[in-house]
Amino acid sequence: MKIITFDVGGTAIKFGMVDENFEMIFSEEFPTNEFEDTDNMVMYAMESKLREYEGQYDAIGISTAGQVDFENGMIHDGVGNIPNYNHSDLRGTFEKIFNVPVAVDNDVNCAAIGEAHFGAARGAKDFLCLTYGTGVGGCIYINGDVYRGSKFAAGEFGHMATHKDGRPCTCGRIGCYEAYSACRVFTKAVSDRMGKKMSGREIFKEENLKNPIVIEEMDKWEDEIALGLRNLCYIFNPSLIVLGGGIMSEILLLGHIRHKVNMQLEPNYKHVKIEKAQLGNKAGMLGAAWLANERLKTWNK
Numbered sequence: 499m500k501i502i503t504f505d506v507g508g509t510a511i512k513f514g515m516v517d518e519n520f521e522m523i524f525s526e527e528f529p530t531n532e533f534e535d536t537d538n539m540v541m542y543a544m545e546s547k548l549r550e551y552e553g554q555y556d557a558i559g560i561s562t563a564g565q566v567d568f569e570n571g572m573i574h575d576g577v578g579n580i581p582n583y584n585h586s587d588l589r590g591t592f593e594k595i596f597n598v599p600v601a602v603d604n605d606v607n608c609a610a611i612g613e614a615h616f617g618a619a620r621g622a623k624d625f626l627c628l629t630y631g632t633g634v635g636g637c638i639y640i641n642g643d644v645y646r647g648s649k650f651a652a653g654e655f656g657h658m659a660t661h662k663d664g665r666p667c668t669c670g671r672i673g674c675y676e677a678y679s680a681c682r683v684f685t686k687a688v689s690d691r692m693g694k695k696m697s698g699r700e701i702f703k704e705e706n707l708k709n710p711i712v713i714e715e716m717d718k719w720e721d722e723i724a725l726g727l728r729n730l731c732y733i734f735n736p737s738l739i740v741l742g743g744g745i746m747s748e749i750l751l752l753g754h755i756r757h758k759v760n761m762q763l764e765p766n767y768k769h770v771k772i773e774k775a776q777l778g779n780k781a782g783m784l785g786a787a788w789l790a791n792e793r794l795k796t797w798n799k
């Protein structure tokens with residue numbers, strides 16, 4: 499049994515193949531706009547890859563940016579930055595062409611499913627997953643499954659309001675959690691004050707960690723991250739929160755966040771474990787592959 503799996507983002511599409519043990523046989527990536535002269539460049543790119551490997555896989559898993567109608571395997575909304583991709587019927591189209599089951603879900607949900615079966619949340623029935631990057635994504639995992647909400651848009655923690663009359667957000671509203679806690683916001687704040695463009699990895703280099711600007715901005719940023727996590731702890735009373743996004747592999751940052759959240763919680767909430775995601779940029783592909791395998795189990799030709 500083999501599954502071909504994709505992870506579609508705004509700048510890159512990752513794709514690969516897993517075997518029956520969900521071991522990655524290969525994986526690679528290419529720019530999302532590689533076929534920008536086509537009508538629907540993401541669908542075109544995926545179809546080309548699927549034709550290239552046709553006959554070598556039993557199911558197709560797709561993790562994608564945007565809100566996904568999980569029941570129907572369609573893009574529901576939220577990918578306005580990729581031309582003509584909104585409302586794409588991924589499952590309907592590819593099941594018809596390739597005659598194998600196709601599973602599609604939102605990228606943060608897929609990452610959480612990956613972590614639930616193969617990573618930081620192995621064995622956990624309930625947990626929350628948040629990813630910090632350009633924005634902040636979220637997933638609510640309850641009783642061994644993703645809670646998707648009435649219109650497949652639950653867990654958008656990035657757009658919780660944490661500041662009244664706050665900063666504008668990319669969603670058009672103000673005061674959103676991600677306008678304060680996204681990794682991008684932190685690296686921009688440090689870069690602006692340091693007078694040079696710095697990535698998260700550069701900021702966390704030892705020589706920069708003694709810089710008062712870095713210390714101050716990091717402290718402010720951690721406070722914002724912790725504020726949102728505190729709210730979520732009081733809503734869900736979780737035993738585990740998994741934090742994803744490359745920046746969360748910084749152990750110093752994770753330690754500070756754990757401390758700041760813990761300080762704000764009452765005793766019945768303090769047991770919450772805050773862990774970094776373990777699967778890195780393969781989480782989405784593995785989660786999508788797992789969903790594809792579930793669909794394969796009930797697939798009737």
Ligand SMILES: [Zn+2]
Binds near residue numbers: 656668671
């Ligand atoms: Zn927002």
